[in-house]
Structures are given as C-alpha cells and as structure tokens.
Amino acid sequence: MRFTSERRLDDTVLERAFTLGDIPGFLWTPVSASAAAPVPLILLSPPPLGLRRVYPRLVERARGSAADGFATATIELPGKGDRPRWPAAERAAADLRRAMEAGRPVGEEIIDALVLPLVDASAPEWRAALDAFLALPEVGGPVGYSGGVIALGTRLAVVEPRISAAVLFAGSFVPRASFEEARRVTIPLHVLLQWDDEGNDRQAALDLFDAFGSPEKTLHANMGGHTGVPPFAGEAAARFFTRHLK
Structure with a gap:
C-alpha cells in the first residue's frame, strides 16, 4: 500500500489517499490514533458508482466513525472510477x-451475471486491503464491515474471519448463490432496508435476512426510496x- 496524499479534516480526522497495486482507496483515522492507542477498523464498502461520485457520503460516515473512535477505509470496486473498464x-x-425500463421481471441470469463476477473479484481485494490496513501500527482490531453490495458483504462475512460484525445495506440485487452463503454467516448483523426502494427486490432482501445464520441479526426497515x-x-x-467493536 502506497499513500499518495494526506490531509486533516477539521483537525480531528486524518485522511490518506492510497493505492494498493492499481486499486485506489482512502483511509480515515482519528488524529488521536497511534501505535500506543490503536483503534478498531470499519471497512466502508462503496456502492458501485465510483469513489469520486460517492466520496461525500463516505467521508461523512468516516467523520462520524472517527468521532466514535474508529478508523474507516474504502477501496474502489473493479470496473469503477479510474479502474479499467469491465x-x-x-x-x-x-x-x-x-429489463427494468420494459417493466419485465429481472431474471436470475441477469442478476448472477451482474453481481457474482463483482463479488468474486472484490472479495480477495478487500482481504488484501485488510492485510495492509492491519499492518499499520495505529489500526487494530476488531474489524467491522459496512456497506453495500449486500452479496459482497455476505461473502466477506463468510470468508474473512477478522470481520467481527457487519452493517449490510439491502439495496442491491441478490444472486442465488448468496442465499446459501448467508446460512453460513454467524457474526452479528445489522441490516438496513428501505421499504420503497424502487430498484430493489424487497422480498429477496427479506428472504436473505431470513437465511442469515447469525444468532444476532437485526432488520432496520424504513419507509422511503x-x-x-x-x-x-x-x-x-x-x-x-x-457495541461489537469496543
């Protein structure tokens, strides 16, 4: 991991841009974090829109997390932003x-083709990034995950034992394979669902929540898009x- 820029936000948060190979990302840490006082880490998984577009949302969440005593980090998803086209x-x-413009149901083949390659490519990148983050003296465990392509969060909750708790956003399509993976998830989960999300299959999101094997799981549903x-x-x-990282 190579840091490419550094700045302070309101004298309370240190923001560092970095590249991990050819993958760009950001790391935010409370300025008080140090080798003597390392802080827990939350992985902020962005929506698949490109980091430049969603940066204001991510940095707002990073500021809030820093106030709570957490470092946060994000990386660009494959095929997004300045990464090679896919x-x-x-x-x-x-x-x-x-399919959506024609008012047709979105078939499983389309969902699998759209989501599964992204999950397969992204999960190893997130694990490599986590290696780099935890090698920094000011960043320690435990580790949380927040965000959303929910199929990616589900995969990481299964394959990455260093993730202790996850907040998942139920706002993306769910491939068939994710339901089987969900049964293997055991960490605490907090799932956010917008009830009137125009681009989301609400029933699939509810079915996925039901499939999660976690003894502690909460569904937080709100009206709205x-x-x-x-x-x-x-x-x-x-x-x-x-509750879960401190």
Whole structure:
C-alpha cells in the first residue's frame, strides 16, 4: 500500500489517499490514533458508482466513525472510477436497464451475471486491503464491515474471519448463490432496508435476512426510496458497531 496524499479534516480526522497495486482507496483515522492507542477498523464498502461520485457520503460516515473512535477505509470496486473498464459487467448492467425500463421481471441470469463476477473479484481485494490496513501500527482490531453490495458483504462475512460484525445495506440485487452463503454467516448483523426502494427486490432482501445464520441479526426497515435513509438509521448502525467493536 502506497499513500499518495494526506490531509486533516477539521483537525480531528486524518485522511490518506492510497493505492494498493492499481486499486485506489482512502483511509480515515482519528488524529488521536497511534501505535500506543490503536483503534478498531470499519471497512466502508462503496456502492458501485465510483469513489469520486460517492466520496461525500463516505467521508461523512468516516467523520462520524472517527468521532466514535474508529478508523474507516474504502477501496474502489473493479470496473469503477479510474479502474479499467469491465465490458462484461457493462453488458450485464445494460441488460438490467432494458429489463427494468420494459417493466419485465429481472431474471436470475441477469442478476448472477451482474453481481457474482463483482463479488468474486472484490472479495480477495478487500482481504488484501485488510492485510495492509492491519499492518499499520495505529489500526487494530476488531474489524467491522459496512456497506453495500449486500452479496459482497455476505461473502466477506463468510470468508474473512477478522470481520467481527457487519452493517449490510439491502439495496442491491441478490444472486442465488448468496442465499446459501448467508446460512453460513454467524457474526452479528445489522441490516438496513428501505421499504420503497424502487430498484430493489424487497422480498429477496427479506428472504436473505431470513437465511442469515447469525444468532444476532437485526432488520432496520424504513419507509422511503433508495436514497432516503433517515439519519436515525445511521445512528442505530453506529451504536451497533460501538457495541461489537469496543
């Protein structure tokens, strides 16, 4: 991991841009974090829109997490932002748009083609990034995960034992394979669902929540569309991490 820039936000948060190989990302830490006082880490998984576009949302969450005593980090997803184009994913996204514009049900083949390659490519990158983050003296465990392509969060909850708790956003399509993986998830979960999300299959999200094998799992559902998550929902997620990472 190579840091490419550094700045302070309001004298309370240190923001560092970095590259991990050819993968760009950001690491935010409370300025008080040090080798003598390392802080827990939350992985902020962005929506598949590119880091530049979602940066304001991510940095707002990073500021809140730093105030709670956590470091946060994010990386660019494959095929997004300045990373190389991914033609197969773009074709799958075009198939999805055509189906939705025509009012047709989104078939399992389209969902699998759109989501599974992203999950397969992203999960190893997140694990490599986690290796790099935890090698820093000011960053320690435990580790949480927050965000959303929910299939990616489900995969990481299964394959990455260093993740102790996860906040998952139920705002993306769920491939068939994720339901079987969900049964193997055992860490505490806090799942956010927007009830009127126009681009989400609500029933699939509810079925996935039911499939999770975690003894502790909470579904926080609110009225409203995809971008209408109320502030108090974020506050509840923050309290969840405080309970499980401190």
